[in-house]
Amino acid sequence: MQPHAITSVTKTVYDEMDHVKAALRITLDSITPDFLTSWDMNSLMSTTVDPDTPILCQILDAAAQTERGAKENKIKDGSTACHAIMTQLAKQRSNQSNYFCAPFTLCLWTNGASRQTIEALHRCGLCISFPSLFKLISNLATHCLKRASQIAQGLHIMCYDNINISTSNFVEQRSDAPAKVQSGTFAVVYEVCSGNLGQMCLTPMLQRAQQATDLHFNADIRPNCEQRQNFRSQLRIHVIDILLENCPSFAGYERTPLLQHKQRRKLPAAGHRTKQYPLRTSTIDESSITGNIAVIHDVLRTKDVNTFTKLQNLQLGFGLFHLVMNFIWALLHVHRGSINQTGSLSYFFALLDRTRLGCEHPDYHTLLATLLQILRGIILNAWTVECQYESLAQFAKSNPSPDELLLVADHILGNHAT
Structure with missing residues (x-):
């Protein structure tokens, strides 16, 4: 009976794979940015492919996990692996079954996979070939340019x-060598x-x-009373945020309405x-x-x-990145000082064991992270001084109200940040 059963199952699986091949068929020219945005392999396979391939699904499920694992394992699910195997078989059956392998190849390429890796996975039916990948990228770029042209109208x-x-990685030693x-x-x-x-x-x-006239400091540049009040309000919240982010004892305060930044120009809806x-x-x-x-x-x-x-x-x-970059370089130029000068940036660099910050324009990310760390340390020390407790943990145990935190933040701004 076994040979007859094998023949019957084989014929059934053969017919079911025809349904899989048809469901996963998509040419590279048909893949658009909208398709990639809404792409979901498991959703398509569960709704379109699985109902038409019951025998193949049962065979793959039986091979993928034990009966005990299917009943008790609530974390690991074999559906994604089984679906990937089905797409792999469909790609082997038809070169146009690109529903899974084309987006998967794009994912690998954008994350730095080498050409050899992509070609090896292409031989396994999991990826499209590298020349096909470049054709797909060119098609997607054309679609993106058309959409951008419409938006630009x-x-x-x-x-x-x-x-x-x-x-x-190598510099050629000749006069017309490429850069x-x-x-x-x-x-x-x-x-x-x-x-x-x-x-x-x-x-x-x-x-x-x-018709514009020259700028005047008092009339055009100096903030008015309302702007100064709003700016100070934002500074108070920043000072409190440093305390909440670095002291676990104050957990729960971050959701207090009084400790939120006030919106001057309302942002779009959440999400x-x-x-x-x-x-x-x-x-x-x-x-x-x-x-x-x-x-x-x-x-x-x-x-x-x-x-x-x-x-x-x-x-x-101007870009905010360039604003911050030039601002921190200016801070470094003005406040660098010497290593023997307590409170100078050079003093803090040595204290934190930071290197490669001695040049005129050091690495942006290293300098920014170091300056923020110094700022947080100074503000936390100011909290310790102004809270009138021996430690911030004891201050947290006193359950200060949001108004008390705002009052201490005002003292910090007045005594330590001006």
Whole structure:
């Protein structure tokens, strides 16, 4: 009976795999960014494939786990592994069964998998080939550019920054040797949230720019009373946040309404994410005025002479990253001091055993992390001084009210942060 049973099961599995092949069939040209956004292998397999392949599913389930594991193991589930095996078999059966292997290959490539790894998995039916991967990337890039072009017809924000790509680990010793690092520019178009077209009319902006007078410190730069009060309110919350983040004894205070930052300009609803549309990377170096103009012309594509080509329509805004980077470099330049000067940055660098911060422009991330650590330490020490208890743990046991924390934060700002 066993040979007859094997023949019957084999024929049934053969027919079921035809359903799997049809369900997982998708060409590379049909894969779009929207498809990848909504892609879910287990959902499709459970709703479309599993009902039509009961025998194959039972065989794979029996091979994947024991009866005891199926009943008692609530953490490990063999469904994903079984579904991956089914897609692997479908890819072996038809080269167009790319529903799993194409997104999986993209995932490996974006996480740095080598060409040899992808080609090896292609032989196993888990990935598409490396040339097919580059074709897929090119198709997706074309789709992304079309979407970005549509968004750019309406209200949008364009941001760009430099990018440096290492081209080789070795430097060739010849006159026309290629550069070890290729510099370029990467641009992104963002969709404007709650934008008002009436507020973006160019004519009033140009008129105000032409009629603008010189800036005066008291009238144009110095914050007014309301702005100073709001700024101090934000500083108090920052001082309290340092205490709550570094002292577990104060757990629970972070949800207190009085200890939240006040919104001056309300942010979008919770869960909102700005839609972004990356553009192709160019080899234009944007580190100069000429380079910035070349990037804008390359991205926005115009050849006539008007207010746009004169760049009068741009409302410029510096990047927060560059603001922080130049700010901490300025702090280092002003407050570096010497290692023998108590309270100087050099003193704290030695105390924290930080190296490579002695140059004029040290590594941004290392310097920022060190300055934040110094700030937290100083503020925590100020809390110990101002709370009038022997330790912060004893202060926490006294169950201070939010108003008391705000009062101590005011004392810290007045006595230690001015």
